[in-house]
Amino acid sequence: MADGIPKSKWERGACVGKTATGLGAKALAYLSRKPFLTHEKRAQARKSLDQESAALLFRSLGMLRGAALKAAQFLSLETDLLPPEITQELGKACHQAPPINRALARKIVGTALGRPPEELFASFDGVAFAAASLGQVHRAVARDGQVLAVKLQYPGIRETIESDIRLLRAAAWTLPDHRLLDPVFEEIQARLLEEVDYRREMENMAFFREGLAPDPVIIPACRPEFCADTVLAAQYLDGMPLTDWLDTGPGQQQRDRVAQTIQDIFVSGLYRLHGIHADPNPGNFLVRRDLSVGLVDFGCVKHFDPQFVELYGRLAATALHGGKNDYLSLLAGFQGDCPQASPDITQRLIEELQATGAWIARLYRQETFDFRDNPDFIPAGKRRMAAAFKMRQYMNVNPHFIFLHRTRYGLLRLFERMGARVGFRNPYEYRP
């Protein structure tokens, strides 16, 4: 069974069980050696344990595919918080859903929309052109001639999400900081369930399409008559995925312009619409010939309440010239309702926030921030994220804040990869 996916929960369980046993054995081996190792050797042994654990964990993920793999993809967004050995393995796992063949694609369309594709569309390409969240995207032409991108969801995937995450949790116990990963897993599950909700995605697409209209961004229009719980059809956008476009070696100015557009989309979304496209995967940005940017895949979208956005807008100004009291009021705002922390914990939190503020402030010090001149910026951010992650045990951070920050950080990494110069000063955040 070369490319078979274990299908029943029992089989999947057996698969993860094997992995967990493997991980456990490795951890035991490490623990038994630990007392006899010097400090340095101990670090080394721990590292090799991480490496082996990661390899084992993701070998089993490769077998599960489906929801577990998507979860891995999300985990890889958190990758800077995980050991680099695990990050590497995760990188390999990105963007693979169970394959849907032509017969199954036809069946999915027929079940969801009531009629087979050949009756609905002028043409329907049974072979997918892109992978999507837990499904894949097919090209089709509507009867009126419009070219469409039709996203199909693998049947029954929604039902496997919960059990997959539970299994993944069981398998992850030997990973460093596995207790801290608990909320991460919960969030991943919530997001996965959102991602398979195509109706919600359709609403989000319409929301952003309407709200971001004047910007140089193209958001495909949905065709509701071809949409259902497991099928989502929208206008097909031509353009190159960002990574492919970068491979063609665009000039500095072109890269700057595209990066600026992406940053502007983020700012407009956050401050005008109080919502963001929260999946800064380079595959979701399509660069078009006129350097406008197409934005696709609205499976992961976050809406914020206006007070939160207002508060977040003050972060940059506070970072640039705020005192301790400003930070205190920010902290109060970003913290969820939880019992008052002890003074020294509060002090530590403030220090953390100040350090994060100082890091963010660097973006606003000049008119444009040149990522090539600041090679240490992202590594510093990585350290900040890791520290902030550890602080989660002391405070109940507003989940919106974590979400927003993660997306933001994802975008910054993208800009760094582009080697772009981006202006971050905007009227919502920057008050000279």
Next chain:
Amino acid sequence: MKISEDRKRENRGRIIRSAVDAMTEKGVKGATMREIARAAELGDATIYNYFPTKEAIIHAYYEDLLADCAERVKAIPDFADYDLREQLQAFFDTLLEAFLPDREFVANTFGTMAFSLTADYQLLRPLRARFFRVVADMFEGAVAAGEIPEQAFQELTCQCFWDYFIGMVHYWIHDRSEHFQNTTVLIDKSLDLAMGFIRADILNKAMDMASFFFRNHIMSRLDMFRDRMDALQVKKPSVGGRRGRRHSEK
């Protein structure tokens, strides 16, 4: 009075339809031939010109449906480009889709139809033959396209898929998931496995293995048997000899 072929076909179709309705409501036992005839607007006796028993009507339903589905898959655009796995999957999905409006009827009758013994077996045979033809066509196409190795025991492969089909329908009858998606997924995954077997030429190899065992064991048994026969034949004269001796002793 002679009636035209068209008219005959129409009546046959009407009988099947009204039988499906009657059996859906009252079960196979509860529905009577008379009732079915009346619902089809035919004379109480006329119905027997078409079908001798209710079971014959049930088999006719499945046979028609199979024929219809064989045509329907061929009408799928670029079906000819599909690989064997996709063709089979499309065929099974189409069958289940065709069963869907009569799901209750299928749940009532499929088991008795597929496992009918002795008396009704002659009814089942044309049905199976039709199914085998469809599957065999797909396999021959795939062999011609070089997709899979030559199937030495095509009959056996067809038989496997027939059993698979019966299993799938039973699973589908008991499937309570939304849109019966569990069945869809099961078909998708299990065909993966089946194709793995076929590509790896398992069946042929198994048969090779079987024939190897057959040759080795049966032949060696035969040899042993022959030895014994020889021994007997050798003994025979000696028996006679003994007797002879006895005679001579007397």
